[in-house]
Amino acid sequence: MIAVRGYEGRRVGVLGMGRSGLATARALAAGQATPVCWDDGEAGRAAAEAEGFAVEDLAREGPWRKGMGLLVVSPGVPHLYPAPHPAVAQAQAAGAQLDNDVGLFFRGMAMTDAEARVVAVTGSNGKSTTTALIAHILRGAGRPVQMGGNIGRGVLDLDPLADGETVVLELSSYQLELARALAPDVAVFLNLSPDHLDRHGGEGGYFAAKRRLFELGAPSACVIGVDDRHGRFLAAQSREADPEGARLIEIASGARLRGPGWSVFMNRAFLTERRRGEQAAALDLRACPGLIGAHNHQNACAAYGAARVLGLGPKAIEAGLRSFPGLPHRLxxxxxxxxxxxxxxxxxxxxxxxxxxxxxxxxxxxxxxxxxxxxxxxxxxxxxxxxxxxxxxxxxxxxxxxxxxxxxxxxxxxxxxxxxxxxxxxxxxxxxxxxxxxxxxxxxxxxxxxxxxxxxxxxxxxxxxxxxxxxxxxxxx
Structure with missing residues (x-):
């Protein structure tokens, strides 16, 4: 567990008692804060009470009269569209800030002395496979790694960060849209297709949630899929801040990229890396049974790009691609x-x-x-x-x-x-x-x-x- 610091002796509201909500309450308590929990479902409230946490209806005015200045909102709880949850409205009326577990995680990173790096993966499709593939490649290369977020363990349920470690996170639009801090070392954008539009007020709001990872976080390196218009737009913005081409890798499964920068793309069955106008590597994905199909080829390109900026060579990455077993329920x-x-x-x-x-x-x-x-x-x-x-x-x-x-x-x-x-x-x-x-x-x-x-x-x-x-x-x- 990663203890949340900075709220010692203070009451902090936690809305939603699913996996991330309970982990948030534990992390706040470990940091000497007092979590005040609420869930609209009886089972969620019972789970919080079973762990000894205070349970109060945060949709009522009473809890906010006691000076709570922060409400941590679980990903499934709407805070704006299609309408704010009543507890969110009460928190805002009381002048409290909103955040989520991802924001608390990155704020906590700023308070730790551990020299760890974070890779954050987002997009509509392929996030889980890409996240798991990056972690698999790093692990196979002997790198210490943890994986979590929208896959596996919640971000605050991870072990305390250690020197030399890499944390690979899958982050959904729900997790990105409310986080008050985002600071990955490597940010990965795969693609965008219409989804969750009621929650984000339309496609523009959905894309805006994804973009926050690149705008608020100012990552050291970006890996961006350019097979769709949203990725091309995001890459163009990132390229303006990277005239030397050292921090942006463009990836594609449906086009051969020929620009002067750094790119990873599919050339028939071969994953191909180009840098400064020359081919740097080519790997045959037909030897990778866990990566069937064009969309998995995009996932492989993204994972390859992230591993390269983390310092791995093509041969080590190829070994990880070949041994990756794939994820359940994804081809x-x-x-x-x-x-x-x-x-x-x-x-x-x-x-x-x-x-x-x-x-x-x-x-x-x-x-x-x-x-x-x-x-x-x-x-x-x-x-x-x-x-x-x-x-x-x-x-x-x-x-x-x-x-x-x-x-x-x-x-x-x-x-x-x-x-x-x-x-x-x-x-x-x-x-x-x-x-x-x-x-x-x-x-x-x-x-x-x-x-x-x-x-x-x-x-x-x-x-x-x-x-x-x-x-x-x-x-x-």
């Missing part, structure tokens, strides 16, 4: 039966993420649906030719069926039915792909629970004895 190969592969991409909760999955395979038995996101799957129409058949589940099934039009599809209702139908109809060379382009909350707790359910169903199919073949005769399919 995770579960197994193969009779030439049919089963791939779990449950993390694909919007059309942009599902596009990356569809682009990774030639012939797909596509399981899609759930709670739809704005825009549905209409943007994926150019890829419907890759879909041998779609198996639709959840709330979005009827709308997705309309969008698919003449593309073969079937309303399956639930995941078990979809897997059974896809497995029965799949032919050698097909990929049975769960890439829902939807949130999971209509039928599952979260995308992880959905992916675990799919994995269990798919692995049961893969494990069927003799692949359905008996004495040369075709068995049931």
């Amino acid at each position: 995770q190969l579960l197994g193969e039966r009779n030439g049919v592969r089963f791939v779990n991409d449950s993390k694909a909760t919007n059309a942009d993420a599902a596009e990356k999955a569809l682009l990774s395979f030639e012939r797909v038995r596509w399981i899609a649906g759930g709670v739809p996101k704005e825009g549905g799957i209409a943007p994926l129409a150019p890829l419907f030719g890759r879909v041998a058949k779609a198996y639709l589940i959840g709330q979005a099934a009827q709308d997705f069926a309309a969008a698919l039009g003449a593309t073969p599809h079937e309303l399956c209702g639930d995941l078990a039915t979809a897997v059974a139908r896809a497995a029965t109809e799949a032919e050698p060379g097909d990929v049975v792909l769960l890439s829902p382009a939807c949130a999971s909350f209509d039928q599952f707790r979260d995308f992880e629970a959905r992916g675990e359910a799919f994995a269990a169903l798919a692995q049961a199919v893969v494990a069927e004895p003799d692949g359905g073949q008996t004495d040369g005769e075709e068995g049931p399919r």
Whole structure:
């Protein structure tokens, strides 16, 4: 745990008692502050009380009359759009400041003597894989490393920082938009696609939250994906502050970069580094089974760039790329039966993420649906030719069926039915792909629970004895 200093003997409000909220309360208490906790849910309040923390309704005026000057807001709690939480409104009316655990983490870094470095990764898609890949590469090269933020451990639940250590953080827009301090050594921006627009008041607000990592933090080095217009804009701004090209690495999976600066991009199957107009390295990503698909190629370019500015050489990075096993629920190969592969991409909760999955395979038995996101799957129409058949589940099934039009599809209702139908109809060379382009909350707790359910169903199919073949005769399919 990282103790939060600077609030000794003071009451500090903590709103939201999920993973980050409880970790924040513990960190404040370790720094001799008195956390005053609140959660709208009874279970969250009970969790705080079980650890001995004071619980008061922060949406009422009473707690703020006692001189609290800070409210630490958990990422899932809105502070502006679509409307401020009542506790946030009370805190602002009392003149209190707002912050979150990420802001407290970076403020605490300024108070420590440890010579540690921080890499912060943001973007719409690929954050978790890139964060885990950077940590994996560093660990494989013998560097001490911790990983946390929006993946693994909360930022204040990490161990106290040590000399020579690197902390790799995945940071979402929710975490970035409210942090009062952001000071990474290396900031990574991958991409931006429409998501969480109600929370940020539109796409501009969403991008503004991401940009704070580069504007407020003034990182020593920037690794920026330029495959979309938001990244190109951000890179252009960063380039103005870096005329020598020493602190900006531009990355791309969909274009060969030929500028005079520092770049990492895909040249067919080869990750290529260029610096000062010359090629510096080229790595064959076909030897990296945990990094399937163009979007994972972008993740690999980003991780390579971050590792380079941290001082690693190409050979050490290549070893890490080759040994990376991938993350669950992100184009995770579960197994193969009779030439049919089963791939779990449950993390694909919007059309942009599902596009990356569809682009990774030639012939797909596509399981899609759930709670739809704005825009549905209409943007994926150019890829419907890759879909041998779609198996639709959840709330979005009827709308997705309309969008698919003449593309073969079937309303399956639930995941078990979809897997059974896809497995029965799949032919050698097909990929049975769960890439829902939807949130999971209509039928599952979260995308992880959905992916675990799919994995269990798919692995049961893969494990069927003799692949359905008996004495040369075709068995049931």
